[in-house]
Structure formats: C-alpha cells, structure tokens
Amino acid sequence: MQNNVRQDRITGSRRFSNYFWTFFLFIGGFSFLLAGLSSYLNVNLLPFANPTELIFIPQGIVMIFYGTLSLSLSIYIVLTLIWDIGSGYNEYNKIENLVKIVRKGFPGKNREILLTYPVNNIRAIGIQISEGLNPKRIIYLCLKDERKIPLTPVEQPNTISNLEDEAADLAKFLDLKLENL
Template identity: 40%
Template sequence: MNWRSNSIWIEFIRGSRKISNFFWSFILFLGSLGFLVVGTSSYLSRNIISIFPSQKILFFPQGIIMSFYGIAGLFMSSYLWCTIFWNVGSGYNQFDRKKGIICIFRWGFPGLNRRIFLNFLIKDIQSIRIQDKAGFYSRRVLYMEIRGQGSIPLTRTDDHFLTPREIEQKAVKLAYFLCVPIEVF
C-alpha cells in the first residue's frame, strides 16, 4: 500500500507479520512440544500422550537430547512469536520533494532503540541502487546511496515476491521522483 502525490511519496513497509512467519512459528512450536513430551515421557518411563510412544527411548542419552531439542525449539518459537507480535521491520519511507527531506521509519525490538527514525536531505542522495543476486537464494533489494552514510535498504532483503521487472519499475519511478540516477549491481 502506497500513497503518492505530486510532492510527497509514502511507501508502507510490511514487517514480520507474514503468513509464512505464522506458519513456521506454529510448526516449530508443535514440533518442539512433541520433542519435549517424548523427552519427558522417557524420563518418567510412561507415556504422557499415547500418540508419542516412548517406552523404547532411554532417558540417557536420547531422552535428554530430545528434551534439549524441545526446549531449544520452544525458545526459537517464542522468538518468532515475539517478532510477529511486535511487527519488527514494519514502517514507512516518506519522500517529500517540497521540503527536500526523506524520512525512513522502522519498528525494532523493544528497548531504547525500538523506533528507528532516519532523516536525510534529498540533495545528499547520490543514486538509487538495485542489487539483484541470482542463484539458489536469489534476492532483489532496492537501496538508496547517500553521501557519507553509505547505502540504506528501501525494500525488505527477504522479499522474494518482487520480480526483476517490478523492482526495476519501482527504482525508475523513485529515481524519477527524486531526480537521481540509477545504479545496478
């Protein structure tokens, strides 16, 4: 969802509240809970849940390892659920030609730096850069090169849904809007 006028362009960035994150955190929670139940059942030497038979699993060393995997999986699952709850990575990019300012806002993890807010002058922008890495883990990222600051990503680095044509069109529109050149890497 974007909003654009003659002098202002606001682009909203989706955070970690994606269907794939919900799916993987749920699967990870269920799998780690199963490992923990089997490890606990092997410690108690009886089945807690009849679906997970544990009579043939000795507590030392298999039960300990399964309990460890279950606890580690629950920690990773809770981390994913927290990033979904806090919507880490969401925010917006605001380009204002009238004031000559670019504002980049993102939500981070709770703490002192929960709100990430960056301001730049449009005249400090060197170029809009497209990075397209092909291969098994291909990714297309749109960057903004700023004098003295380096490159700042404008799109998510894990967003695989943008085709090369879409990222090029987005870069062309943004470069035209800001009156800066485009670089491709």
C-alpha cells in the same frame, strides 16, 4: 501536496512464513519435549507414539534439548510478530527535501528507528540483483558519502521487472539517476 509526498509501507515480521514457522516449531518442540519427559518418567505423554521405550540417556535428553530449543525459537518468533519488528515506511518528501526511513525495532528506548536524509545528499537510487542459492533483489538509497541504505523489506525476492519498475519510479519521483550495483 499529494504529488510532492510519497510514502511506501514496509511489511515487517508479520508475514505468512513467520506464522507458519511459529506453528511448526511450537508443535514439533512440544512433541519432542513430551517425548523426552515420557522417557524420563516412564509415562506415555504422547497419544500417537510410545516414547517410554526410549532410553533417557542419551535419547531422552536430546529430545528434551531439541524440544526446549524449538519452543524457545517459536516464542522468539511470536514476540517478533507481536512487536512487528521491521515494519514501518519510507517517506519521500519533495516539499521538505527529505527522505525518512522509519522502522520498528525491539522494545526499549530505541524502539522507533528514524533515519532522515536530505535529498541533496543522495547520489542515486541503486539496484542490486544477484541470483543463485540466496538471491538478492534490493533497492538502495546511494548517498554521496558512498553509504548504501536498503529501502526494500526482507522477504521473498520480488520479480526483476517489478523491482526495476519500483526503482525507476522512485528515481523519477526524486529526480535522481538509477544505477546498477
């Protein structure tokens, strides 16, 4: 039974980088907001600076705008962390001849995303590797109708050798060919 079902866990938004950016954006946004309010109220709300010397129009307004924008973005990232957007698993089941891709989305009636494909509709396992400023290293499920379903999570690029090993292992498990995209 164990040799016929394989399940790969997918990490969603709960990654170190999201925690880091949430903290950074919250502290920066809160500081900018206090600086803008200090320039408007002529009361120093920041203990480490004196933003009362700023002229409210245009500097104070810009500080309030950037602070509000940064705080809003940090709240959005916190919500994606709480909801764990993008997490889930890929299940490859030889007994049922199915591949299931399960992910968590945003709250609502379609929160659980479930994609199911019969193994006989899968043409191959594909690998796409592109280098440069925005490198891509992705494993795809290539269907017979020419659709390509990504199987790897969105994160820092995996090493090429690890990606090739994962893809080869999956192709061998599903008895499919491996192709370069």
